[in-house]
Every structure is written in C-alpha cells, then in structure tokens.
Amino acid sequence: MHFVVCIKQVPEKTDVKINPETNTLIREGVESIVNPFDTYAIEEALRLKERVGGTVTAISMGPPQAEAVLREAISMGVDTGILISDRAFAGSDTWATSYTLSQAIKKLDDVDVILCGKQASDGDTAQVGPGIATHLDLPQITYVRKIEEIEAGRIVGERLLETGYEVIESSLPCLLTVVKEINEPRLPSLKGKMAARKAEIATWTAAQLDCDPAKLGLDGSPTKVVKIFTPPPRGGGEMLTGDADEVVPQLIEKLKAIVVGGAA
Amino acid sequence: MSDDPIKVSDETCVGCQLCVKACPFNAISMDDKLAVIDLTQCTLCGACVPACKFDAITMRESTKAAADFSAYKDVWVFAEQDDGVIQSVTYELLGEGRQLADDLGMQLCAILLGSGMEAQAQDLIARGAEKVYLVDQPELTYFQDEPYAAVISELVLRHQPNVLLCGATTVGRSVVSRVAIATGAGLTADCTGLAIDPDTKDLLQTRPAFGGNIMATIQSPHTRPQMATVRHKVFKEAEPDSARTGEVLLQEIDKALLASRTKRLSFVPEEDNIVNIAEADYVIGGGRGMGSPEHFDILHELAEVLGGGVSASRAAVDANWIAYSHQVGQTGKTVCPKIYIACGISGQIQHLAGMSSSDVIIAINKDPDAPIFSVATVGIVGDVFEIVPRLTAELRKVLGK
Numbered sequence A: 001m002h003f004v005v006c007i008k009q010v011p012e013k014t015d016v017k018i019n020p021e022t023n024t025l026i027r028e029g030v031e032s033i034v035n036p037f038d039t040y041a042i043e044e045a046l047r048l049k050e051r052v053g054g055t056v057t058a059i060s061m062g063p064p065q066a067e068a069v070l071r072e073a074i075s076m077g078v079d080t081g082i083l084i085s086d087r088a089f090a091g092s093d094t095w096a097t098s099y100t101l102s103q104a105i106k107k108l109d110d111v112d113v114i115l116c117g118k119q120a121s122d123g124d125t126a127q128v129g130p131g132i133a134t135h136l137d138l139p140q141i142t143y144v145r146k147i148e149e150i151e152a153g154r155i156v157g158e159r160l161l162e163t164g165y166e167v168i169e170s171s172l173p174c175l176l177t178v179v180k181e182i183n184e185p186r187l188p189s190l191k192g193k194m195a196a197r198k199a200e201i202a203t204w205t206a207a208q209l210d211c212d213p214a215k216l217g218l219d220g221s222p223t224k225v226v227k228i229f230t231p232p233p234r235g236g237g238e239m240l241t242g243d244a245d246e247v248v249p250q251l252i253e254k255l256k257a258i259v260v261g262g263a264a
Numbered sequence B: 001m002s003d004d005p006i007k008v009s010d011e012t013c014v015g016c017q018l019c020v021k022a023c024p025f026n027a028i029s030m031d032d033k034l035a036v037i038d039l040t041q042c043t044l045c046g047a048c049v050p051a052c053k054f055d056a057i058t059m060r061e062s063t064k065a066a067a068d069f070s071a072y073k074d075v076w077v078f079a080e081q082d083d084g085v086i087q088s089v090t091y092e093l094l095g096e097g098r099q100l101a102d103d104l105g106m107q108l109c110a111i112l113l114g115s116g117m118e119a120q121a122q123d124l125i126a127r128g129a130e131k132v133y134l135v136d137q138p139e140l141t142y143f144q145d146e147p148y149a150a151v152i153s154e155l156v157l158r159h160q161p162n163v164l165l166c167g168a169t170t171v172g173r174s175v176v177s178r179v180a181i182a183t184g185a186g187l188t189a190d191c192t193g194l195a196i197d198p199d200t201k202d203l204l205q206t207r208p209a210f211g212g213n214i215m216a217t218i219q220s221p222h223t224r225p226q227m228a229t230v231r232h233k234v235f236k237e238a239e240p241d242s243a244r245t246g247e248v249l250l251q252e253i254d255k256a257l258l259a260s261r262t263k264r265l266s267f268v269p270e271e272d273n274i275v276n277i278a279e280a281d282y283v284i285g286g287g288r289g290m291g292s293p294e295h296f297d298i299l300h301e302l303a304e305v306l307g308g309g310v311s312a313s314r315a316a317v318d319a320n321w322i323a324y325s326h327q328v329g330q331t332g333k334t335v336c337p338k339i340y341i342a343c344g345i346s347g348q349i350q351h352l353a354g355m356s357s358s359d360v361i362i363a364i365n366k367d368p369d370a371p372i373f374s375v376a377t378v379g380i381v382g383d384v385f386e387i388v389p390r391l392t393a394e395l396r397k398v399l400g401k
C-alpha cells in the first residue's frame, strides 16, 4: 500500500516572547521542528507499512528550508520526501494549503492512506487534513487514536471524541488525522540518519502541480489577517501565603466573591 | 503567475528598519539598506505597511473581484446534537449569534441534522433561533463526516447564509472544514471573539495564535458565508424562553447526499470521563506534583463538590496517572472554564496554551517561583495535600453538600 504523510515545519516553541516596547514577537534563535502531531502521523504510517507492506511518502509544503523536516522523516524510515515549494504559495491559508497539497497528492500513484497530524502547533486549526480529503473527494477519519484493522480497500480506526471513542470503518483510499495517543514515535536509527543525509528530495513547484493559479497563495485564500496584537495581560495575580488553615478560608471568600459577582 | 503579494520599493525605502521592528514574524531583514521581506515567513498581516514612514511597502489586495453579497442573508448556527442532546456550545453560539444578527439587521437561524428532532428544533427556537432548517433523516441520527458535510454544504448553497458558526468541537472542526472547502468559503478556527465591522459589515474573527501568546483578527472579505468555529465557554448561553416563536423549515434533500464511505461500528464511552472538561464550568487540573494516580482522588472529590471535571498536565498523563483525554495544553484539550484550579502544575507554556483563557485561575504549588503563578488570579504557595482536602471540606459546608 502507499501511505502519504503530510508534515509541516513549525517553530520549536510557541513560547515566542513579546517585546514590550515594540509589541512585536521576538523569535530569534527559535529552532524549527516537525510539527509534534505530525511525528505521530509519520510513526503510524511506518507501522502500517510494517503491517501490510508498501511505501511511505512524506510531503511538506513550505519554504526551501522545510526540506529539513522531510530529511527527519526519512531518518525515521520514510521512503521518499517531496517538498512543495514556490513563491506563488506565499500567503496561503488553510483553503489554499489544502488545495496545493491535494494537487501534489494527485500526482502520486495509487495512494491508499493519507495521514495528517491532528493540527499544526503554530496555527492550531485542524483544517488542512479534512480540507485535503474534501479536495480529493475522499472519506476521512479525524482524531484517530488507534488503527484496529487494515487490509486491501478497508481500514478500521478509533476516533477520539470528547466523551469516549468510536470505532469507524472506512473504504480506502481515505484520509486520517491522528492524535498523540496513537503511538510513541521512534527515534531515527543510524541507518536512517545516513539515508536522510543522502536522500534526494524532489521539489515540486506550482508549475509542476497543474494548479489553478487563482486557487494558490494569497489569491486562493479566502481569509485575511487584519490585525495582530498582544492579549491583555491577566489581571489580579494575588498571592496567598500561610498554612492551610489560614489560606483556605481566604480562598473560600474569594471564590464566593467570584461566583456571586460573576466571573471576572 | 501573479506577482508577490507584498513588496518593498527600492526607490522609497531608506533602510530605517522601522518595518523590521514592526514585523511580528521576523520576516523582514536589511540587505544593504533595503528592507527585504521573506515571503515564506510573512503572513501578510500588514503590520509593516503603516509602520513605514516612507510608504515604501505596498501590499497587493487579493485579485478576487469584489462580489455582490446582497443575496447572502442571516447568521446561521450549526446545532450540534449528540444522541439527541443539543450541545451547550450551540446555546453559546445562539447567544453570540443573536448579537451579530442584530448588528447586521439579519435573522438568527439554526441548522439541525438528525432524526426525530422536532422537540430539539423547538428548543432552538426557545433559545432565540428565528428559523430552524431541519434535515430529519435516519442516516443523520449520529454524526458522520461525509453526509453531514454534504447536507450542510447543500443548505449553504441553497439558502446562502452570511455567517455560519460552529462549535470548535471534534465534530464541528471535522465537518465544517469540509463545508468550507466545498463551498469555497473562508473558515477561521477556534475563535474567542466575534464582532461585525461597522463599516464593511464583515465578520471580525479573533483567535489566539502561538499558544495564546498573540491574538489575530481575521476576516474573509471576498467570500460568503463567513465561517468560524468558536471555542466553548467563551460566550454566554442564550437563555431559553418558551414564549419565543419561530419557523421550523423541514428541508428535502437528495438521498445521494446521505451516502457515506465511513461507517460507525460502535461507540465506547470513556468510563472515568463522566464530565467533558471542555464544557465544564469548573476544572481541577493535576500535575506531576500530585505524585501518584491515587492522589488524583482528592482532585476528583473537589471536582465532584463543584460539579466540575478533572484535567491533567502532560507530565501526569505521560506517567499514566490519568487518560490522555484529560490532558490540557498544546497537545491536549483547550478548556475555558469559569474557574481552573491548577494543583501541582508548574505552568509550562504548553500547559498554559490550553487553559490560560479560563475566567479565573487558582494555582496551588509549593514552589513560589512556579510560572503558573504568573497567570494565576489567586496563587497559593503551599502543599496540595494540605490545601485541597481542606478546601473540599470547606466548600462542602458552604455549598451545603
């Protein structure tokens, strides 16, 4: 079977600091990593390949330096990495991103399962996975915490819900988005690291994807960021000290005031 | 190929670096006294444009033609039901949707999918919906991605709402992402603020980014409907009023839309998860400081007295003290209760990302320098094992339980 994993490069920490004078983000020295959720998608693709045989292709849309996440995927055992990169993609929102990725996936042969992370840690939208499925007219199972069965043309997975999980069967091809609970991602092996160093990573540009330019980048993105600002600092910050006999009654009084006065 | 969406004029740029300072994304650097924008980092937020005193930066508008949106009417709320029970986030959306509809001079409508949903439709009217578009079919008894997305997309194309709101739940996020693609609409995830721009009448959608370190306001100026998923507990529920009247519009749909390539084989409720923390008004969080799974019992007791749920940091989940579905934070759930009580949680940024928008945060930690105190409304430096049981006992008295 052919497994395709969509991976995104994100800043290592969301802990971007804010410069109080200029009110801007300080992101110097922030390393880029594979979106944490996508490492579970990579691992699951590798496990599925181990179960039923086949190949795993990782694709990432991003700047040239996003090649690094594809090499990391290869070091874990992914067979091929493809970078989707073009200036024409600048300004893509989730609509344009999922369109672009779906056009790339169309070029791949006989795809059975597409795996995405639950969401990206920078944008947190969880929209790109279902977006790709819709562009490709495929069924989806989102928030997958376990693959129970996989065989030709059929997969059974468990979807994590707020109050439990449901067992869902889908025909193949199908798109999955996975949660952290699904597995424990492996560390790269020495052999994998060597393969990653040597691997040829193809770059596909807009011209190679047979895209409608009106659906790319800024023009293909219905949403537009109109303002960026720092959230107001949290108020209060009162500290209670003393032993439990002293602080608990004080806390109770505060809770009463909060509950009666309506939450701040 | 269209040209770059943002440009610096090499004639007017003097190399003053004001734009470099203004860029929240570090996308601008100086190359021999000329500002250079790294398009791969740039999000086109526009912060640099007014910052430039020399008008050297210009941002191209999307080439989408300004369309005529006069046919797009009303504010729609997707009414999420689980086993016939309307989810509370729906009532919150009806509360906020009322305000938006009034600001737009439009009607507030709900869209409800399920089977045998007549009573639920009336409930939505009591909560303020003037119209309920109801699709009542056995295939829609419970949520399934494809038929739900197909039916909602069909209704959107048929009736052309101006705004479509949906809870940022597992169901909401899964389905509306498909609807946005199918109908060519803009969708903003996980909003915590909504407003109507008084001039353009566009929906201004505010959401946290980078784990809540910054906020972004997003608009979809060239497409309709304007779609957003909205976090739990951000808006107040619309109160029911049985005197309200409205219409239930039963919708005929093509059976082909009900086809699904996925099938639910079973649903397994999680035993120790009676309370959905994403919806709870009170959430008690336990971290590594709890020391062992048994010690979570004191948190469950406190939660029970308050009628709330128990959450955990990743450290506690990784130690297998509690199931992953209780994890709050960047790789877990986002909660926004009235009161969050963090017990033995240090308050690393990844945990804060999931709870820092709670109305009130109470933190109990032995370490006076724990970062959790920087977001706490009330901080208590002390031992959870001394404080929590006493707090539970006192609350029992106060609440008469």
Ligand SMILES: Cc1cc2nc3c(=O)[nH]c(=O)nc-3n(C[C@H](O)[C@H](O)[C@H](O)COP(=O)(O)OP(=O)(O)OC[C@H]3O[C@@H](n4cnc5c(N)ncnc54)[C@H](O)[C@@H]3O)c2cc1C
Pocket: A036, B286, B287, B288, B289, B290, B312, B313, B314, B315, B316, B327, B328, B329, B330, B331, B332, B333, B343, B344, B345, B346, B347, B348, B349, B350, B351, B354, B364, B365, B366, B367, B370, B382, B383, B384, B385
């Ligand atoms: C990619 C990534 C994603 C992550 N996602 C998440 C996430 O979603 N959610 C999350 O929570 N974390 C997440 N983390 C982990 C996060 O960085 C922290 O490691 C974690 O939140 C720490 O949990 P903790 O506060 O329980 O433990 P610790 O940091 O060990 O803190 C325990 C605290 O308990 C206090 N304490 C100990 N004993 C007592 C006592 N008797 N009474 C009172 N206080 C006591 C200590 O003073 C200490 O402050 C993520 C990390 C990474 C790298």
Ligand SMILES: Nc1ncnc2c1ncn2[C@@H]1O[C@H](COP(=O)(O)O)[C@@H](O)[C@H]1O
Pocket: A006, A007, A008, A009, A035, A037, A038, A041, A059, A060, A061, A062, A094, A097, A101, A115, A116, A117, A118, A119, A120, A121, A123, A124, A125, A126, A127, A128, A129
């Ligand atoms: N630029 C990208 N390249 C490859 N995959 C992506 C990209 N953006 C998002 N994805 C995939 O879509 C998932 C959800 O991302 P998001 O909708 O941005 O939260 C991620 O976990 C990835 O699997």
